[in-house]
Amino acid sequence: MKKIIINFLLILIVVISTSFKATDLNNSFPTPGGIDNMLFYVQRTINSNTIVYELNTDKDGIINEKEPIKVYWIKYAKDGKIDPLTYIQRNYAYGVQTKLIDKEKKSFMFEFVSYHKRQFYLLKSTTDNKYHAYGYVNNKLSILNNIFIKIEGGTFWVPNVKSVEVKAKDTINSDFLTEVIKP
Numbered sequence: 001m002k003k004i005i006i007n008f009l010l011i012l013i014v015v016i017s018t019s020f021k022a023t024d025l026n027n028s029f030p031t032p033g034g035i036d037n038m039l040f041y042v043q044r045t046i047n048s049n050t051i052v053y054e055l056n057t058d059k060d061g062i063i064n065e066k067e068p069i070k071v072y073w074i075k076y077a078k079d080g081k082i083d084p085l086t087y088i089q090r091n092y093a094y095g096v097q098t099k100l101i102d103k104e105k106k107s108f109m110f111e112f113v114s115y116h117k118r119q120f121y122l123l124k125s126t127t128d129n130k131y132h133a134y135g136y137v138n139n140k141l142s143i144l145n146n147i148f149i150k151i152e153g154g155t156f157w158v159p160n161v162k163s164v165e166v167k168a169k170d171t172i173n174s175d176f177l178t179e180v181i182k183p
Contacts, residue, residue, distance in 0.1 A: 029148075030076050039069065039122070039133040042094065044149040048076040051085070051094045055122075055131045063131070068108050068122055069096050098122070120144060135168070137177045142168035145176075 029048050032041050037055035056070040057063050071094060075081040085094055091113060098110040101121075108122040110133075120135040133144040145167045154160035164181040 031146075032074055037131075039131070040144040040146055042147045042149070045151050049078075050074045050076060053096070053133065063106050065100055065103075065106065068098055068106075069110060071095055134171070135166075137166050137168040137179045140177060141171045142177055143171060144168050 029043050030050070032038060032050055032052055035052060035054060037057065039053045039055055041053065042051040043049075050073070052072055052074055054070045054072070055063065056067050071085055071090065073081075073083040073085065075083055084090075089095070093114050095113040096110045097113055098108045101107050101109050105124065107124070109119050110122055111119050118135060120133050122131055123134055124131050134141060135144055136142065137144075147167070148165040150162045150165070151159045152162050161183050164183075166179045166181065168177050168179075169175070170177055
């Protein structure tokens with residue numbers, strides 16, 4: 001049972017897949033645009049629908065300390081409709097858990113509800129004065145850009161994850177980094 005739960009949690013999704021190469025699909029999928037506060041996004045092999053992780057602020061631009069990251073779908077496979085996550089998606093697959101780590105600077109640690117092995121940080125950059133999602137990619141502190149999950153077969157509750165591709169930008173030299181995680 002533990003293996004089933006770990007496999008489910010690793011992938012951040014609850015879907016059946018196709019057998020395309022993740023990098024091939026990833027390059028052909030739409031990139032979300034026109035979202036001023038987008039932090040990063042997640043896509044997977046099943047279809048072009050995309051999960052967006054956006055900074056959650058009020059009308060005055062003040063970050064919501066209880067829920068600093070807003071997560072929702074852009075359903076590209078359904079005319080680009082925006083939908084909220086379902087309860088199961090939010091609590092077992094795509095949602096994030098956040099913890100305030102510096103009240104004065106309004107800095108947060110977060111992790112995916114489905115994968116607790118990596119922590120990320122929501123911090124305001126001193127360079128551009130905007131919030132970004134930071135984490136380590138290839139052991140380098142980076143700004144998260146997107147995640148692509150390759151699944152081949154499996155079931156609704158236990159999909160067969162072949163790889164998770166994380167793309168980010170190095171904070172030191174702005175190089176683009178890609179790390180492929182294989183379960």
